[in-house]
Amino acid sequence: MDVTDSSVRQASPQDAAACIAIYRPFVENTAISWEIDVPSVAEMASRITAARDTHEWLVLEGDGEIIGFAYGHALYRVPSYQWSVETGIYVQLGCHRAGAGRKLYTQLLRRLTERGYRRAFAGITQPNEASNGFHRSFGFQDAGLYRRVGWKNDSWHDVAWMQLDLPRTGNPEEGPGPIL
Numbered sequence: 315m316d317v318t319d320s321s322v323r324q325a326s327p328q329d330a331a332a333c334i335a336i337y338r339p340f341v342e343n344t345a346i347s348w349e350i351d352v353p354s355v356a357e358m359a360s361r362i363t364a365a366r367d368t369h370e371w372l373v374l375e376g377d378g379e380i381i382g383f384a385y386g387h388a389l390y391r392v393p394s395y396q397w398s399v400e401t402g403i404y405v406q407l408g409c410h411r412a413g414a415g416r417k418l419y420t421q422l423l424r425r426l427t428e429r430g431y432r433r434a435f436a437g438i439t440q441p442n443e444a445s446n447g448f449h450r451s452f453g454f455q456d457a458g459l460y461r462r463v464g465w466k467n468d469s470w471h472d473v474a475w476m477q478l479d480l481p482r483t484g485n486p487e488e489g490p491g492p493i494l
């Protein structure tokens with residue numbers, strides 16, 4: 315897959331099956347995804363719609379095939395956290411380290427910034443050098459570590475959190491504006 319010829323677009327519910335195909339191995343074989351069961355097509359479609367409404371869900375497409383997806387949703391559903399987004403990204407196995415993730419996250423973070431979100435957070439099951447390095451390459455900084463927070467595949471897993479200021483005003487201390 316040549317990532318240079320691929321392009322990022324907003325996802326639609328019709329992309330749910332393609333997103334599941336990318337996501338499935340990470341659910342079934344790793345603790346990178348915190349889910350135990352692969353979501354149904356209907357469930358994935360509803361996640362896409364919900365994320366699009368409030369935050370964003372993007373796919374990277376090349377040659378008619380979806381290579382990866384990235385999304386944002388509420389970090390925690392309380393009013394004072396409404397400017398803080400949890401982000402996620404999955405690139406098709408076999409297409410890693412070819413720039414697909416960078417293409418997706420560049421657009422995702424831009425779009426979330428445009429909408430008025432001020433902070434992005436990523437929870438990364440450890441170890442995951444690819445995701446740690448990937449997030450650091452965007453300027454994400456270590457925020458802390460949840461120790462033994464998840465039980466999956468017969469063991470406990472630590473989750474490192476990383477965060478990034480989305481620099482709408484240039485001053486991270488400045489108060490937030492409306493979410494668009």
Ligand SMILES: CC(C)(COP(=O)(O)OP(=O)(O)OC[C@H]1O[C@@H](n2cnc3c(N)ncnc32)[C@H](O)[C@@H]1OP(=O)(O)O)[C@@H](O)C(=O)NCCC(=O)NCCS
Pocket residue numbers: 340346402403404405406409410411412413414415416417436437438439442443444445446447448449451
């Ligand atoms: C993390 C992930 C999305 C990165 O996507 P990708 O398309 O492979 O990444 P890119 O090729 O765009 O890399 C962009 C930068 O991220 C960093 N990076 C990517 N993979 C890395 C790795 N294996 N080790 C260290 N740094 C890495 C590098 O700085 C890289 O820039 P460079 O190639 O110019 O050095 C991908 O590895 C993936 O889907 N992993 C499985 C799912 C996952 O872990 N998702 C995140 C859950 S928190």
